[in-house]
Amino acid sequence: MINESDINRIRSQFPLISGKDIAYLDNAATTQKPLCVLDAERKYYEESNANPLRGVYELSTRATEEFENARAKVARFINAADPSEIVFTRNATESLNLIAFSYGLGKIHEGDEIAVSVMEHHSNFLPWKMVCERTGAILVKIECDPEGNITDEELDRKIGDKTKIVAVTALSNVLGRKNDIKRIAKKAHEVGAVMVADGAQSVPHMGTDVQDMDADFLVFSGHKMYSAMGIGALYGKKKILDDMDPFLRGGEMIETVHWDKVRYAQVPHKFEAGTVNAGGAVSLGAAIDFIESIGINDIGAREHELTKYAMRLIKDIPGVQIVGSKDPEDHLGIVTFTVDDVHPHDVADILGNEGVCIRAGHHCAQPLMDHLGLKSTSRASFAFYNTKEEVDRFIDSLSKVRGLMGYK
């Protein structure tokens, strides 16, 4: 368990929030970075930098080792069967596009169905829409109830013999609700479809076991889990990755290239064309070390506590409505809400004026906004380094919003 004295020590490792007059509650957008992560990336460039996977001299070997060690850490962190099942990308968005272009355009045909939940981030919606438009496949909408729950009946209705891909987030970036990927993957596999899980919001906040959930693909971004921006990962089952065409073509993703004949590299390097983001990978590896030094379960437990505390206080503010389930047990680290008569951008601006950073808008999930009958919303999202005092500050500012806008 993380106690308050630990928190002060932990916060002191985050230069951007340590001792600053800011309550940073936009962690679902990106987290702040601890010194150990910043130092690891710097150390890589100071001591081990060469172009990985290329040179035969000692420095290049070291660069390759650092890069591949990071891959092994990612694999272990999500319990992949083998490091070769981890492809480094820029972020979850690029990972999903990789799957859509390589697997989607390669394996999907006219009349096939791709089932996507209505609560997806645009990153797990637009690539599938593209695949459908180009192949003549049909995009099927898996709906949720207003609480964000996807029922078994809905899965039975929408996943059938024609379904070839099922794409669902493991944790909604708006509703803060977990989806049981294991249950959905089972349905997908019953009809021979592959399961694509978006782990951008789940991997930073709960233990992930890709073998247990049996997802065929899982994607996430480093920057939402304390590492630098510009590094992310794609997990894919090896036999599926082996059977896919490359996404980008160029340097370092080949075995041999002749005018008439090309042999691509094995996975994962087949999907890592061009000079890789080795500093970013090292940064992600250091972020995983940092998370593991605290414990992912303890991190998640504290974030859940902060979420419950915030929701309990929000319920007492007149004119503020929580989006999705009213039960705090259904929220992990994310509370989305609306303020009667006040546009979310005004809410975020008033809070921002008092140093409270929250997100306002459609959160890149416009189909979900349409489904819920909302135009836009405000969102507070917590990391374990947040405190109850910060939640109190947020609540205090939020309580004043309607009054400041002239409403009683």
Add this chain to the structure above:
Amino acid sequence: MAENGSFYNEVLTDHNMHPMHKHDLEGATCACDGVNPSCGDEITLQLKIEDGIIKDGAFSGDGCAISQASVDIMLEMIIGRTTEEARHYAHLFFRMIKGEATPEEIEELEEAGALEDISHMPARVKCAVLGWHTLEDMLDKAIEDNG
């Protein structure tokens, strides 16, 4: 800054809560949509222009208080004015938002001067100028249409 420490002063909140020109305009001679894709603010501006004079105007739409109040204040200023005067006000408004307007020019903008603080808030500039840009687009289009 308003007394409460935010820039949401009384002029702004009043126009947001009780807009005078948020309705459908019968007999409008032109209409134009304005969208601010990063925020989702959207308005439709309608004007009734006769002999180069803006006889009446109205808007509809959805967005933050700044976008909605700004267009309401704008309509209040330009109704009864010539299109050239409206363009002049738009010019002054853009100068104010860029932080380039003189105190006399801000004075000339009357109630729209209440949005002066937006010049220090880059994230809200697009909200404040949405109505005014839509007005400019509409007047440009009206000239093209007439020839």
